[in-house]
Amino acid sequence: MTTTVKSAAKRYEPTIHNVRYGIKGILLYLLPLPALITAIGSLMRGDVMATLVTGGVFAAFMVGASVARHGFRLEGEYERRKIARAPSTPFKTVAALIISIATGILDWWSSDYAMSGILPAGLISAVTFLGFALYYGLDPRKDKAGNISIGVTIEEVLDALDAANIKIDAIEQARRQIPNPEFNARLQRITSKAREVLTSIEDDPTRLSRARKFLKVYLDGTQRVTEGYARTHQGEKAVALETNFSRVLDSIEQTFAEQQAKLLEDNHFDLDVQIEVLETQLKREGVL
Structure with a gap:
């Protein structure tokens, strides 16, 4: 059995034109629209705290969606190639964490920051992460060996x-x-x-x-x-x-x-x- 040695060579990251990932993940940009609407309403009412929280949650969702889309692109390139390295950074997992934490914060804010609302907010956050993982999957973590034969690693x-x-x-x-x-x-x-x-x-x-x-x-x-x-x-x-x-x-x-x-x-x-x-x-x- 060949022992795999971790290489110090520069890792190739595919450029955006190499992979067509279509509309996958577009829904992630649409989900936080209620938070944006709420932030605008709070701003018009002069509620600074509500504006900061809902606006921050909306921004976090946008960042999470963009990170997820980048992860989809890298995963698409990984799936396309017969021999490929797993993505060096788990972008989809990071996106899932950002979105789930933002969802939990939004749920906690809706309960007026009550201590009793921390547990439900944590559960909502966990369910959100699980839903993302089940629907989109997480990042591939193993390099694809393809048809590697004796004489080459x-x-x-x-x-x-x-x-x-x-x-x-x-x-x-x-x-x-x-x-x-x-x-x-x-x-x-x-x-x-x-x-x-x-x-x-x-x-x-x-x-x-x-x-x-x-x-x-x-x-x-x-x-x-x-x-x-x-x-x-x-x-x-x-x-x-x-x-x-x-x-x-x-x-x-x-x-x-x-x-x-x-x-x-x-x-x-x-x-x-x-x-x-x-x-x-x-x-x-x-x-x-």
Whole structure:
């Protein structure tokens, strides 16, 4: 049995565009509307304490709903991937605590802060937490191992996938700073291909050893040249930079398109040769 060692590598957190979580949790924004109405009424009456309590409860509900939505997004990404880390922070559990405590405070306030109302308020709070947990569930706490086989550990695969995803997100962030529509489209194709390779590794983790060098050269080079171009694409240097950047993208896109298929085959030699060719090209362009 393989012993899992906790990695110190940076944990990947998916960006918001990666997961479509729809209207899940929208109800959480609607539930505290009575508290808002009460707060407005109290403010109009000049009841400062009631305004502060009901307004604070409404704000707490809004915070809890937003935290819960973030937890839903992370859970969606976790469920989508075959191999994934559990979310580092239990956002859904935190949201459930915020909402249940706010509900308890609101119930206690309705009893005029009576000592006899503490126990019922505590019970209401507990029931609220339980209801949230039953309806939405709590956060996944175990990493998904997927189809991990002998010769590779879950930490190795997760670390490699996390590092690759962080680089892809960095490329996407730099791409959004580039106004050239042609370059944007080409970079989108490149990052899309990269994510397809990560998916293939999740399907068969034994491919990691073959893909490691390829992803490193490919993603490191693409990230550096894209971020460099995004920083300096304006001004007098723009024309010269466009020519160099276009040439590098040609090399990266062509090489990756050819080797994506070979990565799934057993032709180790051809893959390594093409990687060396790409690496030489990137060094010649001053990227590596």
